[in-house]
Amino acid sequence: MTSAQGSISVGEEGDGLARPASRGRSYLGEGYTIWSWLSTRDHKRIAVLYGISITLFFFLGGVAAALIRLQLLSPEGTLVTADTYNKLFTAHGVIMVWLFLIPSIPSVLGNFLMPMMIGARDLAFPRLNLTSWYLYMAGGAIIMYALLVGGVDTGWTFYTPFSSMFSNSHVVLCLVGVLVVGFSSILTGLNFIVTVHTLRAEGMGWFRLPLFVWANYATAVILVLATPVLAMTLILVGIERLFQVGIFDPALGGDPLLFQHLFWFYSHPAVYIMVLPAMGVASEIIPCFARRPVFGYRFMTYAILGIGVIGFLVWGHHMFVSGQSVYAGMVFSLLSFMVAIPSAIKVFNWTATLYKGRISFSAPMLYALGFVGLFTVGGLTGLFLAALALDVHLSDTYFVVAHFHYIMVGGSVMAYLGAIHFWWPKITGRMYSEKWGRVAAIVIFAGFNLTFFPQYLLGYAGMPRRYYSYPAEFQVLHVLSSAGAMTLAVGYLMPLGYLAWSLRFGKRAGANPWNATGLEWQTESPPPKENFDAPPTVVRGPYAYTPDLP
Amino acid sequence: MSPGFRLMPETAADTASRLDHLALGVMLLTGAVALGVLFLMIWFSIKYRASSNADRSHVPAKGRALEIAWTVIPLLLFLGIYAWGAIDYVSLYQSPRDATPIFVVAKQWMWKAQHQNGRREVGELHLPLGRPVRMVMTSEDVIHSFFVPDFRIKQDVVPGRYTSIAFTPSRPGEYRLFCAEYCGLDHAVMGGKIIVMRQAEYARWLSEGPRQPGMAARGFALYRQYGCSGCHDPGSSVHAPELRGLLGRRVHLQDGREVTADEAYVRDSILLPAKDVVAGYAPIMPSFAGQIGEEDILAITEYIRESTHDERTGQH
Numbered sequence: 001m002t003s004a005q006g007s008i009s010v011g012e013e014g015d016g017l018a019r020p021a022s023r024g025r026s027y028l029g030e031g032y033t034i035w036s037w038l039s040t041r042d043h044k045r046i047a048v049l050y051g052i053s054i055t056l057f058f059f060l061g062g063v064a065a066a067l068i069r070l071q072l073l074s075p076e077g078t079l080v081t082a083d084t085y086n087k088l089f090t091a092h093g094v095i096m097v098w099l100f101l102i103p104s105i106p107s108v109l110g111n112f113l114m115p116m117m118i119g120a121r122d123l124a125f126p127r128l129n130l131t132s133w134y135l136y137m138a139g140g141a142i143i144m145y146a147l148l149v150g151g152v153d154t155g156w157t158f159y160t161p162f163s164s165m166f167s168n169s170h171v172v173l174c175l176v177g178v179l180v181v182g183f184s185s186i187l188t189g190l191n192f193i194v195t196v197h198t199l200r201a202e203g204m205g206w207f208r209l210p211l212f213v214w215a216n217y218a219t220a221v222i223l224v225l226a227t228p229v230l231a232m233t234l235i236l237v238g239i240e241r242l243f244q245v246g247i248f249d250p251a252l253g254g255d256p257l258l259f260q261h262l263f264w265f266y267s268h269p270a271v272y273i274m275v276l277p278a279m280g281v282a283s284e285i286i287p288c289f290a291r292r293p294v295f296g297y298r299f300m301t302y303a304i305l306g307i308g309v310i311g312f313l314v315w316g317h318h319m320f321v322s323g324q325s326v327y328a329g330m331v332f333s334l335l336s337f338m339v340a341i342p343s344a345i346k347v348f349n350w351t352a353t354l355y356k357g358r359i360s361f362s363a364p365m366l367y368a369l370g371f372v373g374l375f376t377v378g379g380l381t382g383l384f385l386a387a388l389a390l391d392v393h394l395s396d397t398y399f400v401v402a403h404f405h406y407i408m409v410g411g412s413v414m415a416y417l418g419a420i421h422f423w424w425p426k427i428t429g430r431m432y433s434e435k436w437g438r439v440a441a442i443v444i445f446a447g448f449n450l451t452f453f454p455q456y457l458l459g460y461a462g463m464p465r466r467y468y469s470y471p472a473e474f475q476v477l478h479v480l481s482s483a484g485a486m487t488l489a490v491g492y493l494m495p496l497g498y499l500a501w502s503l504r505f506g507k508r509a510g511a512n513p514w515n516a517t518g519l520e521w522q523t524e525s526p527p528p529k530e531n532f533d534a535p536p537t538v539v540r541g542p543y544a545y546t547p548d549l550p
Numbered sequence: 551m552s553p554g555f556r557l558m559p560e561t562a563a564d565t566a567s568r569l570d571h572l573a574l575g576v577m578l579l580t581g582a583v584a585l586g587v588l589f590l591m592i593w594f595s596i597k598y599r600a601s602s603n604a605d606r607s608h609v610p611a612k613g614r615a616l617e618i619a620w621t622v623i624p625l626l627l628f629l630g631i632y633a634w635g636a637i638d639y640v641s642l643y644q645s646p647r648d649a650t651p652i653f654v655v656a657k658q659w660m661w662k663a664q665h666q667n668g669r670r671e672v673g674e675l676h677l678p679l680g681r682p683v684r685m686v687m688t689s690e691d692v693i694h695s696f697f698v699p700d701f702r703i704k705q706d707v708v709p710g711r712y713t714s715i716a717f718t719p720s721r722p723g724e725y726r727l728f729c730a731e732y733c734g735l736d737h738a739v740m741g742g743k744i745i746v747m748r749q750a751e752y753a754r755w756l757s758e759g760p761r762q763p764g765m766a767a768r769g770f771a772l773y774r775q776y777g778c779s780g781c782h783d784p785g786s787s788v789h790a791p792e793l794r795g796l797l798g799r800r801v802h803l804q805d806g807r808e809v810t811a812d813e814a815y816v817r818d819s820i821l822l823p824a825k826d827v828v829a830g831y832a833p834i835m836p837s838f839a840g841q842i843g844e845e846d847i848l849a850i851t852e853y854i855r856e857s858t859h860d861e862r863t864g865q866h
Contacts, residue, residue, distance in 0.1 A: 162734055326643050330636050351591055357598045369591065389634075460559070
């Protein structure tokens with residue numbers, strides 16, 4: 001299926017070459033008023049709306065992170081009060097998880113690219129797609145309001161009975177915001193599933209789908225199956241808090257571990273919601289810049305499905321020291337080792353894709369390789385936490401903080417930036433400064449490692465999470481981490497500058513600046529509203545790259 | 551607890567060195583995988599960079615054997631680590647029969663401990679060197695977590711139930727106790743000091759301090775005060791289960807289950823009497839939920855434990 005023979009035929013000419021797909025205007029020229037954007041049903045414009053919104057939330061969550069790192073420069077923690085610190089890390093978690101990471105790649109790039117990658121004109125339900133964005137913004141506004149009127153001090157995990165009976169902050173308001181954002185996720189998931197099932201172009205069989213589509217498809221299934229459990233759990237917390245109905249608080253006859261089971265039944269699969277699309281991105285970028293078909297395409301799809309399925313069965317590994325039964329711990333530990341296997345397969349396949357390639361190191365490739373490296377470290381350190389006895393020591397320490405930031409920031413954010421750099425010419429029709437793109441990628445990679453690697457050491461040394469002050473012996477590592485965070489902040493601000501610059505001054509990109517083979521590159525940049533002049537016919541699998549040609 | 555920089559926690563309990571071995575094993579394995587992947591990525595990146603003239607012909611068409619190899623080999627290695635971690639984990643919860651129980655009650659934001667002879671302490675915990683101890687813990691409000699990095703021990707302390715963990719302190723000294731589960735405003739300063747003492751010193755320490763009745767004696771007083779004796783005393787006219795020798799015994803229940811009577815069982819029987827009704831008895835016991843505190847329940851439990859060896863009904 002990765003044979004280099006055959007061609008993608010677009011329209012009736014069937015030459016497989018890039019050519020002007022439309023004589024009309026690009027999707028960006030379909031209307032210039034604010035209202036034309038707020039009422040659009042074009043998946044590409046909705047993707048841009050999402051892109052702007054999540055960027056805003058990313059920097060808001062980043063400000064909270066910066067304040068956290070400043071506070072931790074000194075062991076006494078004198079910058080902000082304990083209460084403010086607790087509200088800062090809660091705000092950081094809630095914003096980054098629900099308002100940035102979960103929607104990031106699917107809602108921005110999945111939304112923009114999936115219809116084009118499968119040769120469709122739009123998602124199956126364009127109005128529902130816009131509804132998803134409005135729900136997301138409404139939920140985001142409620143969460144922001146909750147933070148502005150006083151904040152929430154429960155942590156993003158809302159553990160009971162603290163959240164339901166003890167916290168004096170705006171918990172219910174925040175829960176409502178997350179609930180509304182959750183519905184946005186469910187609708188997006190539903191839309192993606194129906195789109196992939198019904199709108200594939202002629203000849204686009206399941207095993208001709210680009211891995212980015214596979215990854216977003218699996219993500220969509222997880223969104224639809226897991227998010228309702230989160231919604232239900234948040235409602236139960238709200239009921240206990242508002243009406244003192246005993247559900248989670250033992251003083252009322254409830255069970256606090258029940259909350260953890262329900263919460264992690266959503267929130268562990270949510271990790272895969274955040275990282276599967278990132279894997280999809282890497283699987284597009286690496287073959288393009290290695291000029292090689294992705295190694296082991298079928299195994300890559302099975303790995304995606306394996307992660308999706310087993311990912312639902314490992315939630316109890318967040319609870320090894322919670323008091324759950326020893327036998328449950330043993331089963332969840334075993335399954336956690338199992339879920340590492342498909343992730344390992346993907347890393348090995350990306351590495352093998354480089355073999356005998358013709359590799360160039362453009363900015364998107366640097367981000368993608370950075371993703372693979374950091375994801376590998378994050379994944380392997382996950383094995384420390386999956387090993388039962390070790391988790392007893394490491395659970396709820398900075399080791400855990402480092403581990404999941406390697407997956408979510410080193411993995412997902414790095415891949416998101418790679419994707420933005422790879423498809424920026426397609427989305428905007430312009431090229432950014434390649435030099436600045438590479439510099440930013442390197443600064444981010446270095447800053448990231450300086451921020452989070454010391455946290456592994458802190459964790460093993462015994463530094464617990466969510467402390468506004470700490471014993472002096474941990475200070476050296478905390479200062480290193482804070483220095484890294486400042487480097488990282490500079491790295492994240494750089495793309496804002498050169499990407500904005502490119503919108504006005506960037507070179508015109510042309511349809512296919514990277515000589516990539518995906519269907520989305522067979523149409524103009526930026527694409528016309530209908531994506532293609534006529535529905536394309538697909539006659540070969542994805543990744544028809546050969547290293548002999550540039 | 552020197553204020554200077556430290557990278558590794560102290561090794562101050564049997565569990566610490568066991569866990570460090572496991573950590574080293576996992577690190578060598580994962581480190582080898584990480585270095586292998588990194589090496590290949592860098593090697594391929596240099597050798598097959600766009601400007602090189604390396605040979606790019608004869609790429610294997612099918613990689614099935616390779617795929618199977620790199621699925622199965624990591625799987626076997628992972629299963630090995632799994633088993634290692636699981637065995638060490640189970641031993642944390644299987645306390646030796648002679649382990650000394652020590653009772654910990656956590657609340658926002660302090661640690662309270664009580665020893666069997668009645669000595670209590672707050673924010674400090676004295677432990678005997680070289681003797682297995684079993685922490686029996688509960689919380690009065692939200693979830694906390696008992697974390698001693700120098701022992702590599704952590705156990706959540708959950709309201710509404712007992713959790714326990716066993717270990718043997720192996721080095722005298724002072725160690726930090728942290729709360730590891732976020733519990734609100736002063737979570738970060740909900741610490742404590744663990745003091746490991748040689749056994750003779752520990753015995754002396756236990757007998758010092760303000761004179762107070764032993765836990766079991768206090769439990770006996772509470773047993774009378776709450777009216778437990780009215781039904782549970784051997785001579786009572788009410789048909790209620792015998793409590794002497796209860797702890798550690800297998801108990802047959804009305805619904806056919808059989809459980810081992812441990813601290814959690816006694817606690818449940820006091821607060822949720824309908825949950826585990828003993829076979830052959832009517833469910834007539836009233837619930838004491840909301841009327842009795844966690845520390846009183848622990849004292850009554852100790853009285854029941856003591857009465858196993860002592861027919862004098864708790865007279866010391």
